[in-house]
Amino acid sequence: MITEILATGDEIRSGSLADTNSAWLAQKLEQAGLEVTRHNCVGDDRELLCEVLKEISKRADIALVTGGLGPTTDDLTSEAAADAARVELVLDQKALDSIENYFSSRNRTMPLSNKKQALIPQGAETIYNPVGTAPGFALKIGKCLFYFMPGVPSEMKTMYSEKLVPHMEKYMGKNKVFNMVKTISTFGLPESIVGEMLSALPEKYPGIKLGLRAKFPEIQVKLYAKSTNEKDLKENVHLACQWIAEKMGDRIFSTSEETMEAVVGKLLKKRNAAIAIAESCTGGLIASRLTDVPGSSDYFLFSGVTYSNESKIKVLGVKEETIKNFGAVSEETAGEMAIGARQAAGADYGLSTSGIAGPDGGTNEKPVGTVCIGLASPEKTETHRFILRFASRSMNKRMFAMKALDLLRLELI
C-alpha cells in the first residue's frame, strides 16, 4: 500500500518549526507495515492544499495529514479537503457536543470560533479527539483514504495510537506487511570504507535494503526490511546482522542505538571498575558525555580538565621535565596524565587527552588535529598518537573524545 504524509501550516513551511510530526508518523507507519513513499508540506493556503490533496489522491492508497483543524481563520484543512473531494462541509452534531463537553468539563464556555471545528466534509467519518477540541476525520478522495489529524504533537500522537491504528488495521485487512529497521553503530572507519566492506550485502540478503548514515563522529549502518511473514523477516535481519558483525568486528560498538558513553558505562559497571579522566584538548567533553548517563556516579570519579601546564603538574603530577622535553602535546605527557588522574582519584582506569583542537596552535610537527591519548589500567599504561582533523574546533573535540572513549571500550571488552 502506497502511503504518504502531508504536514500543513505556515510555521512548518517557513521553517519556524521543524516538522517532527512527519518523522514520528513515518516510524509508526513503518511499524504498522506501511512504507511511506513521500512526505509533503504546504502552508495555510486553501487552494494549494486542495491541489496537493488531489495529487496525493492519485498516487497513494493511504495518506496522513496533520494540522489546520484548529478554530482560527488560518485553519483551512477541512475546507480544502471538501474542495478536493467536491463535497460540502456539514455540521457533525456529535463532534460539536464533544467540543462543548471539552469546555464545560473544564468549567469554561466554548468560544464561538470553536464551532467551526465541528464542520466536517460530507461523507467523512469523524474521528473524535480523546485529548483536545479538534476532531479528526477519515475521507476517501479518489482511490486514497485520507486521515486528517490535528497538528499539536500530543493530540496527534494520542489520536494516531488510540483511533487510527485500529481503523487502519480494519481497512487494510489481511494485506499487512511487516517492517523492520535495524541500526548498527560503528566507529573508526569512514563511510566510504564501510560502504565498500558491506557492498555484497544487497546480493547476499535480497530482501534487505542497506543505508549508511554519518552521525558524526559515528557511522550508522541501517538495515530496512519488509515481508508478509514476520518470522522470516526477523530471521533474515538476524542473519544479515551476523554477517555484518563478522565483517566489521569490534568497529561495531552498539546494535541497539546506544551512545558510546552508555556502552562504556555498562562495561565499567560490569567489571565493577571506576574511571578517572585527565583532559586537555577535549576540555571536559569526555567527562560531560560520561556523566550524561544516568547512574554514572557509580563508576565515574573525577576528571581533571587541565588546560594550563601548571595544573597538569600540580593536580595530575605530570613531571615538569616531561612537558619541557616532549611538550604538553606528547604521548609522554598523555601517559603521565592518565596515570596521575587514576592515582588522584583512586580509580581503576585513567584516560587522558592532550592535543591541538585548532583553529590555531598547530605546527609542522604537530598540526591541528594531533591528539595524544593515554590509557592507564591496573596492569599497564598505553599511549597513542593520531592526526584527526575535521572542519571545526568543535568537531575535532568531538572526534578526540570519541576516539578516547573507543580506546577505553576496546580495552574493556
Added chain:
Amino acid sequence: MITEILATGDEIRSGSLADTNSAWLAQKLEQAGLEVTRHNCVGDDRELLCEVLKEISKRADIALVTGGLGPTTDDLTSEAAADAARVELVLDQKALDSIENYFSSRNRTMPLSNKKQALIPQGAETIYNPVGTAPGFALKIGKCLFYFMPGVPSEMKTMYSEKLVPHMEKYMGKNKVFNMVKTISTFGLPESIVGEMLSALPEKYPGIKLGLRAKFPEIQVKLYAKSTNEKDLKENVHLACQWIAEKMGDRIFSTSEETMEAVVGKLLKKRNAAIAIAESCTGGLIASRLTDVPGSSDYFLFSGVTYSNESKIKVLGVKEETIKNFGAVSEETAGEMAIGARQAAGADYGLSTSGIAGPDGGTNEKPVGTVCIGLASPEKTETHRFILRFASRSMNKRMFAMKALDLLRLELI
C-alpha cells in the same frame, strides 16, 4: 519566485531522522527574500527521485535539494538529476582533484568509491564543498534552477552560506528585497514573560515582526524586517533593538548570536582574568562549553570534575566536615569548591556547581533540580541555591551550566 525544498534519503523518509535541514533552509530562504511554497521528501529511490524532480521543475523557479551525494550505492541524487534533465553524468576533473586533495591533506588515500562523487550531470555547474568531500551542483531542469547539496547538516549549511547565497543573488538580479533578521539572546526569564514585556513592539515598530524562540535554555528574541530601502530597514531595526535593550537590561547577553561561553570568554579576556571551575552535577559541561571557544586557553586554566567526595576533598581541598555537616549539595560545599578551584589553578575567579541532575538522587529537602553555585573572586566568595528542574537529566545539566556561566557574566560586567 516560487521556491521549493526537497529532502532525500531513507533515514528522513522512514522517520529515523527528523528533517531539520528543510526547516533551516526555509528560514534562510525567507531571509534571502524567497518564500518557500512546498517541502517534499522521498527516499533513496532513483525513479521516484527523478519523478519528483520533474514535478518540481514544472512548478518552481528555484529548488534546493539536500542529500544523496555521498560515495555509496544508496546515494542516487546525481543519477536522478541527470535522468530528469535527460543528460549523462560526466567526470568533473576539478571536483575529483578537490576530493583527492581532501584526503591527501589528511594523509589518507582516497577510497575508490569517492570517485563517484565527482560525477556531475552534463551542463551542471559544480559547487565545490568547502568542508567535505561531496561537491554540490546547480542544474537547470525545465524552468527551474535546482541547487543540489550534501545532506550532512554542517556541510550543507556551510555550502549554502558560502556558495549558494552569492550564486542565488546573482541569479535573482535586481528583484532584490532587503531582509534583516536580528537575534537578541536572553537568559533568565521564561518565554511567556519575555512575550509580555515586549508585547507593545509590533505597535511601536510596525514594519517589524517579532518572534520568540526557545533555544533551551536561552530565549531568543527575533526581529524580522524587510524593505526595498536598505538604510530605512537598518535604522528601524536599530531603534527596535534599543527599545528592547531598555526593557530587558542585563537579561540580554548577546545581540550578535554569540554563545554564553563566548560572551564570558570575551569579558574574561578584557579584564585579563583567568578562570578555574569545580564541577559536580554539571560533570564537565561548563569546561567543555568554555573550551569550545577558540583561544580559550588564554583565560581557562582548569576544571576539577569532582563527582566523588574524595576528589572534592583531595583535589579541591573541601573540608571533610563541611560535606559531613551540610552535604555535598550545599552552598557551603559549593563555596569551598569555588575557592579550592581558584587556588589550585592560581586563577582570578573560581566557579563551582554541586547539585542533583536526576533522574534519581532527590530528597524532600533537596529535590532533583537543586543546584548550589559558588563564585569566588579576588574580593569575595558568594554562593547561591536554585531549584531548576526540567524534563531530563541532560536538560537539567544544561540549565545548571548556563546559570553558573550567567552568574559569572553578571559579576564581570
